[in-house]
C-alpha cells in the first residue's frame with residue numbers, strides 16, 4: 001500500500017487572467033481549484049490510476065476540511081490529523097497569457113508537536129511492501145528534519161521511501177537511504193549553490209546525492225524531461241513529451257505518482273521513468289492534476305528512457 005504524507009496541504013486556486021501585471025487590478029473569469037500540496041497530488045493521481053493509497057497529513061480549519069472532502073470526492077482514502085486552530089493554506093497560482101506562472105504558496109498554519117506526534121503514530125503500522133511518500137514543504141513550526149525523523153522511525157521495516165523536498169529537509173534524509181528523491185533542476189542547483197543549465201550538469205550533481213545516500217535520484221527538468229541516476233551507476237534520460245503546456249502546477253507530483261505506477265507495473269526504473277514523464281506531461285497539458293486516463297493516453301508518446 002502507498003501512503004503519502006502532506007504536512008502542509010493546500011487548496012490550489014488556479015486563475016488565468018487575460019492580462020497580468022503586478023501592482024494593478026487583474027481580473028479573471030473562471031478559477032479552477034482543487035486539493036493540493038505535494039503528497040495530496042501524488043495520492044490524487046495514484047487513485048485515478050487505480051493504485052490504492054492513503055493520503056495522510058495535517059490540516060486545519062475550513063480549508064483543511066475542504067481539502068479532505070475534495071480528496072475523498074475524487075476517490076482518495078484519507079487519514080489527516082485535524083487541528084482545531086488556524087486554517088490550511090490556499091495557494092494561488094496565476095497563469096499569465098504569455099505562459100508564465102506565478103505561485104503564491106503560504107507558510108501553513110501553526111502546527112504544534114502534538115499534531116506531529118499524532119501523525120507519527122499513524123506511520124507505526126507501516127511495514128514490508130509499503131511505500132511512503134514524504135512530499136512538500138514543512139510548516140515553519142515543525143522541525144526541519146521531520147522527514148528524516150520519520151524515516152529513522154521506520155528503519156529496518158522494509159518500507160520504500162520516496163522524498164520530494166528541498167534544502168536541508170532533503171539533505172538530511174539522504175543518510176536514511178531513501179529509494180527515491182525527486183528534486184527539480186532548480187532545487188538540485190540550490191542544494192549545491194550552482195546553476196543546472198543542462199542534463200550533463202544535472203547528472204554530475206545527482207551523483208553527489210547518490211553518494212550521500214539516495215538509492216535513486218530523479219531530476220525533473222520541466223519541458224526538457226527527466227534524468228534518473230541510480231545507485232548502481234545507471235543513468236537514464238527521458239525526453240519530455242512535446243505539447244502545449246496549460247499549467248505545470250503539480251507536474252512534479254504527477255511525475256512521482258507516474259513513476260510509482262510504472263515501477264509497480266514493470267518493476268524497472270526505465271518503465272517507471274517513462275510513466276513518470278508521461279504523467280508529468282499529462283498534468284502540464286491540463287489545468288490541475290491530470291486524470292489516470294489522460295496519463296495512459298499520453299504514455300505511448302513518451303519516448304523510451306535511454307542511457308546518458
Ligand SMILES: Nc1ncnc2c1ncn2[C@@H]1O[C@H](COP(=O)(O)OP(=O)(O)O)[C@@H](O)[C@H]1O
Pocket residue numbers: 183184185219220221222223224225226239240241242243244245248249250251252253255276277278279280281284
Ligand atoms: N511544458 C512541459 N511539457 C512537457 N512535459 C512537461 C512540461 N513541464 C513539465 N513536464 C513533465 O513533468 C515533469 C515534472 O515537471 P517539473 O516542472 O520539472 O517538476 P516540478 O513541478 O517539481 O518543478 C518533467 O520532468 C516533465 O517530464
Ligand SMILES: O=P(O)(O)OC[C@H]1O[C@](O)(COP(=O)(O)O)[C@@H](O)[C@@H]1O
Pocket residue numbers: 008010011012035036037038039041091105106135136137138248249250251252253254
Ligand atoms: O509545499 P510546497 O513546496 O509549498 O508546494 C505546494 C504546492 O506545490 C504543489 O504541490 C505543486 O507541486 P509541483 O508543481 O512541484 O508538482 C501544489 O499543489 C502546491 O500548491
